[in-house]
Amino acid sequence: MSTALVTxxxxxxxxxxxxxxxxxxxxxxxxxxxxxxxxxxxxxxQRIYGVHTEILVADLSDRAQMGKVAERLADEVRPVDLLVNNAGYGLGRSFLQNDVEVEEGLFEVLCKSVMVLSHAAALSMRRRRRGAIINVSSVASFAAMGTYSAAKSWVTVFSEGLSSELSGTGVTVTALCPGFTHTEFHDRASMNMSRLPGAMWLNADKLVRECLADVARGRVVSVPGAQYKALVGALRILPRSLVRGGSGGIHRRRRRTTG
Incomplete structure (x- = not known):
């Protein structure tokens, strides 16, 4: 039976x-x-599905605690076959409105932990010649909307590069790039999303199923939802000056609604 580690x-x-x-x-x-x-x-x-579970308490903004998770991924006696780097959060204020320590914490969780944990998992999986890594990124990674967007851009490109490095080893890497999804993410970041059209919201159940299907197909970038596939396709071909202009407008409107 295979084991998955989910942050x-x-x-x-x-x-x-x-x-x-x-x-x-x-x-x-x-x-x-x-x-x-x-x-x-x-x-x-355990009650519903009867599988074995193990808990690992860790704040991934803390390098020592991050290291404990990396050690678990490197454990050859108890191998992990699938890593899901999902931990993350958003900030309700713009870069210059935040203290730099707040931004450093975001960077640690969204970028550094993905790098450190992917490194540990990829080395272990490559030795066994099997495994998969899912790095949860965002459609925002194709835009230009502050440090969250920049961090997710790093995750997407990092995943693409690692996928190429692992080509032929039996280990796959997939960057999951969802759009707006019905979770508690936006409430935690104190973001007012009431004006977003209903058609732009994704369902987490369908999103994850589509991602796992893409992983099985060996896809490197998974963009759930037809509306977001179209959006990402457009963002990839538009001049960056237009992407920056459009993203900046969205960012300013969101800032006004969140105080």
Whole structure:
């Protein structure tokens, strides 16, 4: 039976990955900051799906705690066959409105942890010549909307590069690039999303199913939803000056609605 490690496992897209992977019979290593929430999810998954779960409490903005997760991924006695780098959050204010320490924390979780954990997982998986890594990025990675967008751009390009490096080894890498998804993500960042048209919202269940299907196909970039496939296609061919202008307008409007 294979084992999957999921960061940010107690909420949103991460929790949906946990549920669907358990449904498919994967044992799970659940990673998040809150022990109580981890224990609740672990108990729920064991009760419903009967798979083995392991909890690992870690704040991925802390390098030492990040290292403990990397050590678990490198453990050859208890191999991890699928890594889902999902942990992340957004900031309700723009770059210059935040203290730099706040921005550093975001960078640690969104970029550095993805690099460190992918490195540990990829080395271990390559030795065994099997495995998969999913790095949760965003449609924002194709735009220009502040540090969140910049961090997710790094995740997408990093995933593409690592996929090329692992070509022919039996290990795949997929960057999942969702658009707006019904989770608690925006509430946690104090973002007012009430004006977003309903057609732009994705369902986490369908999103994760589509991603796992793309992983099985060996796709390097997974963009769920026809509306976002079209948007990403346009963003990839438009002049960057137009992308920056359009993204800047969205960013300013969002800032006004979030205070």
């Amino acid at each position: 940010g496992a107690t909420a949103g897209i991460g929790h949906e990955f946990v549920r669907q992977l358990a449904e498919r019979g994967h044992d799970l290593v659940l990673v998040a900051r809150d022990r109580a929430r981890l224990e609740n999810v672990s108990d729920e998954i």
